[in-house]
Amino acid sequence: MEKHAASAMNGSSLQDFSSGDIHVLDDGRSINDFIDDQIKMLQSEDSEEQFLVADLQSVIDHHQQWLTLLPRVKPFYAVKCNNTPAVLRVLRVLSTGFDCASKAEIQMVLNLGVSPDDIIFAHTTKPMSHIRFAAAHRVQTMTFDSEEELRKISLCHPKARLVLRIAVDDSDSLRRLSSKFGAGLGLVEKLLGLAVDRDLTVIGVSFHVGSSCTASQTFHRAIADARQVFDIASVLGVQMSLLDIGGGFSGRDKCQVKFEEFSDVINAALDKFFPPDCGVQIIAEPGRFYVESAFTLAVNVIAKKNCEESGPGGQMVYYINDGLHGSLRCIVNDPAQPPRPAASSQGERPHRHDH
Ligand SMILES: Cc1ncc(COP(=O)(O)O)c(C=O)c1O
Structure with missing residues (x-):
């Protein structure tokens, strides 16, 4: 069985990446399972904090x-x-x-x-x-x-x-x-x-x-x-x-x-x-x-706006609780991978995404 070690950092430490617990995933869970579990845990605490996970x-x-x-x-x-x-x-x-x-x-x-x-x-x-x-x-x-x-x-x-x-x-x-x-x-x-x-x-x-x-x-x-x-x-x-x-x-x-x-x-x-x-x-x-491929940022979509009817090129706009002044500050030089909806958010009608 493949073993992974993940380091998770919560929102308050995103800027300096200064802390982070290390979890060894020796129970068959993948990094994506780990991220989904973290999301569920935060949801149970009514928290919408974004967090980073590193696949060591x-x-x-x-x-x-x-x-x-x-x-x-x-x-x-x-x-x-x-x-x-x-x-x-x-x-x-x-x-x-x-x-x-x-x-x-x-x-x-x-x-x-x-x-x-x-x-x-x-x-x-x-x-x-x-x-x-x-x-x-x-x-x-x-x-x-x-x-x-x-x-x-x-x-x-x-x-x-x-x-x-x-x-x-x-x-x-x-x-x-x-x-x-x-x-x-x-x-x-x-x-x-x-x-x-x-x-x-x-x-x-x-x-x-x-x-x-x-x-x-x-x-x-x-x-x-x-x-x-x-x-x-x-x-x-x-x-x-x-x-x-x-x-x-x-x-x-x-x-x-x-x-x-x-x-x-x-x-x-x-x-x-x-x-x-x-x-x-x-x-x-x-x-x-x-x-470059080790880190996943988990964010919440905190608002969305339907601009699809506003003419040609219109689209659904999603607002997330992180951005260019936070964890995405390097994105200008290094475009991120396309976002992946978390398992717990399935059921939403998918829309094309640009970033
Ligand atoms: C002096 C120096 N060394 C190494 C690096 C790392 O470069 P890269 O991430 O392309 O491997 C940089 C990036 O700016 C740099 O300025």
Whole structure:
């Protein structure tokens, strides 16, 4: 019998995902059964609170898939994607590393007992107080992409192990990042020279192809770009030992490009540009891949308006007790799966839904 573990969070903690009981479903119940039971329980208390349920087995399954298909690449889970404590605890047990983007995220991960060596501070524009915090807590590895960031790091954390983030082609991704983050290849020599002048240690290169990438070949080009940076560094006397291939993978079963296709392209590019005996450690910063299909938000339809007779295109409008300023705040970038009516609400006449 398949066993699932679900973490449920009630409405009051939706914003920070800060609490959540873990239930092991070893009685044959599915996640959907669990959600329906929760709804019934809330109804019996006359509560219409919305709540989130995480299927922790889905997180574990994605990790297994990662290990099988990308055996050379150690994942550093991108905490910003979803910092639910149960998810972070599961990932710690699975021995992933963690990509943190702020002091608060570093603190959260350190509180779980994660070693500072398993954290990359992967934000290229950090407040100086956050850099000092990282230094005080022995988090050494951090990214940069500008002269200004090098200046701040040399003042606050001169012993840091730096990773130069480069801008790569992200034109086939739903959420593009390279216009804001990453140095162009033309800037690499200057930045590495400045790091050497300031006695800073640059250990590697990172990139992010953009979230929800839809073209696997993008990774081939980005890894080839990273190889160029390693070669430029070598000419300057900087021997790099880390390649960070970022995130960008969807975690949905029905995504446009399957993870298998991405991993085939990545493995081939790594073997070509960074063969196994080259002494370079390969890491990544997947976020959505781990959690995108794990979470279900249960909401109540609290009102409906029949606009079907108001002319062509008219439809039934449903109002739910959560929205763009709450749990659905990421929906602009990542459209949600179509809603599923709960078992307990069967009997309503179904209408077409848009969102
Ligand atoms: C620096 C960095 N790493 C990793 C991620 C996670 O990306 P994804 O969810 O596409 O895997 C992001 C997302 O914004 C990011 O900015």
